[in-house]
Every structure is written in structure tokens, then in C-alpha cells.
Amino acid sequence: MTDKEGTSAGLSIVIPALNEAASLRELLPELKQRFPSAEILVVDDGSTDDTATLRKELDVRCIRHPYNMGNGAAVKDGARHARGETLVFMDADGQHLPEHVEHLLERFHTEDLDMLVGARNSAGQAGLLRGLGNRIFNLLASWMTGHRVLDLTSGLRVVRADRFREFLHLLPNGFSYPTTSTMAFFRSGYSVAYEPVDVRARTGTSHLNIWREGLRFLLIIFKIGTLYSPLKLFAPLSLVLFVAASVWYAYTLLTEGRFTNMSALLYTTSLLTFMIGLVSEQITTLMFAHRNYERRD
Structure with a gap:
């Protein structure tokens, strides 16, 4: 829900960032305008561009890592420091829009969910090979959890802060935090839903190695699956x-x-x-x- 309805109080928007100053320069002012009462928290994961200077210019709260610790580490750090009872996680690469956050928050509060994930369509997948891999991971995760998983690796999600913090010790420091958190919520009996979103093409190049991270995603699916349903x-x-x-x-x-x-x-x-x-x-x-x-x- 939007600030116009008085519902963004107690909301923290956590954005892990690694050399994404170009997209953040456009994204952060839009978020501040649309959610003036929300806490916007950028976790600078050892960026070498002008991300640190940018957040000072825009007067946005920032946590800075001395070196690149990984996307998952940035998310965990943001979750620990965020002040809101509701957390929004979104990527800093320009794919996710403020209106996406608005739509997710409306449904999240209306249906009283524990987690709501922005599910990308096939056009929103970064390449044919990665899209095919994500479909396979979705099927494996659906089997392991017993629930239909529409987008296992989406970085756009709204969660209850207390629920999410229960699983910080399980989250990897790499790019697999969406995989782990989604499966952990399902296996713990928390309510999880998906909201279709149309994402834009990312700004800049991806930091994800598809082969290395693909193997890691697969291992995490079995790791979390065996942890919750051996x-x-x-x-x-x-x-x-x-x-x-x-x-x-x-x-x-x-x-x-x-x-x-x-x-x-x-x-x-x-x-x-x-x-x-x-x-x-x-x-x-x-x-x-x-x-x-x-x-x-």
C-alpha cells in the first residue's frame, strides 16, 4: 500500500547494491517520492563506483561493506539493520520499479501474508538458458516443498521482518538467498504467494555466473529440502x-x-x-x- 493510504510507516526497503550507481540514481528518488515515510536502506557491497557519494547526495541510509561479501550477505546485513516491521527486498539493477513494490504491498497487507514474491514472466528472464534453468529449479523446489513455486530466484519480495530473520543463519552469502528464503518459508508453514510483475531489462552487466550459481542453487534446493523434509x-x-x-x-x-x-x-x-x-x-x-x-x- 502507498503512503497516500498511510501504510508505509513501519516499512523498510532494502536494496543490496554492487556498482549499480547508474540505476540507483534513477530508482532512489522515485522510491523516496512514492514512499516518503518508508526507510530506504542501501547495502553497498564493496562498490567501486560512486554509489557511496550518490547515497549522500540523495540522503539515503546506507550500510557499506569494506569489500564484496556477496548478495546474500548484503541482504542479511540489511535485514539485521532495517527498522521496519515489513521488509521489501529489491534489486538495484533497474529491473524492479517502484510501482511493482506498491502493487506487492497492497496485496501483502490485504491478504495478511508472510511473504509475497514478484514472479517474472518468461520475457523477464535474463536469457533463454537461464530461463530454462529457472524453470527446472522451480519444478524441483515445488516437489521438495509440496507447493507450487513460480519464481524461485526473484529478488523482489515483501516479507514480515520477524519471520525473515528466523532464517538468516540459513541464508548463503552468495546469490541464492531468494531460493533459501522461499523454501524455508514454505517448509515452515508460513504463507507465501506470488504476484506477476513485468520487469525491465537490467542496467549494466550481471554479476551472476550462470554455471557456478546454477550448481549452487541446485545444492541449496536439496540442502533446504533435506533440512525441512528429509x-x-x-x-x-x-x-x-x-x-x-x-x-x-x-x-x-x-x-x-x-x-x-x-x-x-x-x-x-x-x-x-x-x-x-x-x-x-x-x-x-x-x-x-x-x-x-x-x-x-
Whole structure:
């Protein structure tokens, strides 16, 4: 919601930035005009351009890192220092517009959500290869969380500050904070929704290495998935091993008339994998039960 309706009090807009002075020069005045009561917090992640000078000119609050610590580190630092009860995270590259923030805030407060993500369409993806990768990640994350994930890597989102800070210890220092926070919210039973947004072409070049970060995104999906629902990973893996053992046993029985050591190994591994997943699931359940008990106290 907008300041015209008196709803941006208690709002902090956190913008991690690395050498994005060109786009910030246009974005920051627009945000200040549209949300005069909101705290606008730029986290300068070791920029070498005139970002520091720009924020002084525009009288915007800024946290400056002495060197490049990573996008996730900037987001975590911004979340720790932000004063608002509602946090908006948006990229500094010019893709996200102030009207996007306005639309997200209207729905966020109307529906009383815990997280609302700006979901880009196919035209908003940076290249065909990255768009294809994001679709694959969305499908994997949907399977791991049991909820439909429309845009796992979007940097535009509105969250409740207290909810988001619960997961700061899980967030990586690199470019994967959207992935981790989205899956953590889903698996914790917090309400998450998506709002379609049409983003502009970014200003400047991307700091993202698609191959390195793509592998990192994949690892994070499994890391968070196994942290919150271990059987989602261990049960299918156990089933694959059991099927492989059965196929090998059938083959050796028909060709050699015996039960081989390889079949025994595969069956044993299948059973152990399932038991590890079961124990992990119980540990996760106890962990969350303890956390919920502490929150009630």
C-alpha cells in the first residue's frame, strides 16, 4: 500500500547494491517520492563506483561493506539493520520499479501474508538458458516443498521482518538467498504467494555466473529440502536402490541361478538410506516442535 493510504510507516526497503550507481540514481528518488515515510536502506557491497557519494547526495541510509561479501550477505546485513516491521527486498539493477513494490504491498497487507514474491514472466528472464534453468529449479523446489513455486530466484519480495530473520543463519552469502528464503518459508508453514510483475531489462552487466550459481542453487534446493523434509530426498533414493537391487537379482537368478553379493549390497543400502531419512525426519520434527514451544513461551 502507498503512503497516500498511510501504510508505509513501519516499512523498510532494502536494496543490496554492487556498482549499480547508474540505476540507483534513477530508482532512489522515485522510491523516496512514492514512499516518503518508508526507510530506504542501501547495502553497498564493496562498490567501486560512486554509489557511496550518490547515497549522500540523495540522503539515503546506507550500510557499506569494506569489500564484496556477496548478495546474500548484503541482504542479511540489511535485514539485521532495517527498522521496519515489513521488509521489501529489491534489486538495484533497474529491473524492479517502484510501482511493482506498491502493487506487492497492497496485496501483502490485504491478504495478511508472510511473504509475497514478484514472479517474472518468461520475457523477464535474463536469457533463454537461464530461463530454462529457472524453470527446472522451480519444478524441483515445488516437489521438495509440496507447493507450487513460480519464481524461485526473484529478488523482489515483501516479507514480515520477524519471520525473515528466523532464517538468516540459513541464508548463503552468495546469490541464492531468494531460493533459501522461499523454501524455508514454505517448509515452515508460513504463507507465501506470488504476484506477476513485468520487469525491465537490467542496467549494466550481471554479476551472476550462470554455471557456478546454477550448481549452487541446485545444492541449496536439496540442502533446504533435506533440512525441512528429509524423506522427500531419501525415500525416492531408497526406492531407486531397491528397484536396482530387484532388477539385478532377477537377472542373476535367471542367468546364474543365484543371489549375488551385489544384490545384497543394493538391498542393504536401500534399507539404510530409508532409515537415515526416517531418523532425519524425526529429528526435524523434534527441532520444529522445540522451536514452536519456545515461540509460545
